Amino acid sequence: MIATTSRPALAAAPAGHPVLRGLLSKPYPAVMGILNVTPDSFSDGGRFVEPERALAQARRMIAEGADIIDIGAESTRPYGAQPVSADEERSRLQPILADIVSLGVPVSIDSMKSAVVTWALDAGAAVANDVWGLQRDPDMAGLLAARNSPVIVMHNRDRVDPDIDIMKDIAAFFARSLEIAAKAGISPGNMMLDPGIGFGKTPEQSMTALARLNEIKAFGLPLLVGASRKRFISSVVPSEPDQRLGGSIAAHLVAAQGGARIIRTHDVSETVQALRVAAAIEERR
Template identity: 65%
Template sequence: MGILNLTPDSFSDGGRFVDPAVAIAHATEMVAQGADVIDVGAESTRPYGGMQPVTAEIERGRLEPVLPAVVGLGKPVSIDTMKASVADWAIRQGAAIANDVWGLQRDPEMARVVADHGVPVIVMHNRAEADPAIDIVDDMLRYFERSLAIADSAGMRRNQIVIDPGIGFGKTPEQSVIAVAQLARLNGFGLPILIGLSRKRFISSIVPSEPAARLGGSIAGHLLAVQQGAVIVRTHDVFETMQALRVAEAIGRAR
């Protein structure tokens, strides 16, 4: 899953793709590099503060000149939004997946929109703020149970749902490490797992680095997550991540 941020304030590449032509060219490049899905977001959800909330109208305004062209590239497009109204609009424009960083628990209409359209949804673990005192994996397990109960109430099918541990979101850097280390505990839900730790801050807590210099840490984390059951990898660096995954897979087969 390649990341396309149409925002001026995303933590890693904010402002790079606010020009629609540049954004469409980047999506085209990611598809050529091997992306199976393009995740398009028009409101920053940067996990450690500093983002500027925007209205649904602004979010749609950023998406309108880009989303149809990205859909036209022929790969599934996920709409990364916290707003049910934006998700509904984007799906009507051809987006095939809803990606909700609040796991159906923020906007009360999100589950209904997903159920009505019958599309897959990525349900991400999140917290309003990090609490270093809690067992983060236990918190994730309880959170996903609530999300699944909401999905059931809305009439969603279980095979529509993907879960995402939300690396960096509502977690200390240490808790993000634990979430990756114990990712296999989420396999008990019997649902596909998405992992997205590309360029996240916890990498810098281990080896100090700016976001663009965290490729090595991103790949290491993604490979270890896939070994524990993650089946979708969300990344800024499509070619390098795809290459690492394929090489690791080839070596694994050769064993």
């Protein structure tokens, strides 16, 4: 189990922001649809670069049951991703963000740059998804506190180390992120934690994090899990990213059982169906 002595005292925090209250109000996990407007994302890079295709995909995911759309304009895949400037991220987002916001579901901006997040919040995005958990851009926490914005705090590492205790590493990382958040004045009710499946982890460490989500729940914050099409699935059953639907659903059902309240996925329709059927069966226990 994660030791509690090294992290800030934190009571269980009910969602304070209306967007989070809405997402967490369902009897089954909310579903976040992934929309990458990038040429090089690991699974769907290049498919939704054209604004018309991106908007059509957002509409499709909403029709399939997505509760929130997560838009990313810079690939953060573990291997071979090319960093881009804030200006380039904004140029990719500018033709589509306002139109997707107008579709009526909350929009999350997947960026580690405070300049991009500022621009996206001004354009109507409701949530910041920081894959470096407030620890990469020194201006991120202050911005989110000032804007009273919900934030997804994800665990990450610069390099994979198969010899570490990944759960201790996740605990120490989140303790630091929550310290940064507290100093900046971010309300605990505006935060979610994401164990960062596939980020800075071996496949075995990713599966350990999924299996032991209950330890991360000890921080008292809602959990988001995104295992969609991740490489660890291929370590169990060799497969390409677009052949990992079954493994993705299996991982997400385990995550839901372990307490995840939001599931981030490329495959919205199938994931919504799986989560709702699992919840219906659980009601009859």
